[in-house]
Amino acid sequence: MTDKPQSSEHASSLPGFLGTIDSAISRIESVMLAIGVLLMAANTIANVLGRFVFQSSIFFSEELNRILIILITFAGISYAARQGRHIRMSAIYDAMPPGIRKPMMIVIALVTATFMFGLCWYSYGYILTQAGRGRVLPALQIPVWWTLVWVPVGFFMTGMQYLLTAIKNLQEKDIYLSTNVLEGYDTDEQEV
DSSP: OOOOOOOOTTOOSSOHHHHHHHHHHHHHHHHHHHHHHHHHHHHHHHHHHHHHHSSOOOTTHHHHHHHHHHHHHHHHHHHHHHHTOSOOOOHHHHHSOHHHHHHHHHHHHHHHHHHHHHHHHHHHHHHHHHHHHTOBOTTTOOBHHHHTTHHHHHHHHHHHHHHHHHHHHHHOSSOBSSSSOBSSOOTTOOOO
């Protein structure tokens, strides 16, 4: 029997409290994405079966899928940032020597985190505006603002990912795209 610590997909490479935050965000992302995708699949399958077998659609199916798309999208941006799989325009960055790329990556991560936190703030304000209007969804009869709570949550988690990436780059010698992903390109990638 070995005494090796078990690796977890939610384990963080950051020390202490920062690692706890990173792991918590990872778990929240995973739950949000899993629930969102599973519910969307179940809802869509049930609606198709209802339409073709019973000649009756689920009346709230489209609204539910719209809500789930919002959930998946905004949990997904945080997940993409965690995996270092976000869209990058890196021609200038890649041409720089490593000594310049490291500070650039820190600045890029901090600027992106600032924008994400700013978008979180503005989306929160938008939700308050929607809540004040009292509008409800026609089929589900729930307040419209409930469907939008995932927007600031996703922006906040993404901002935290970029902030943690900046901290990781300040602490480590190597350059990181995210807290767990080193800079570089896979040599085994194939263009399709």
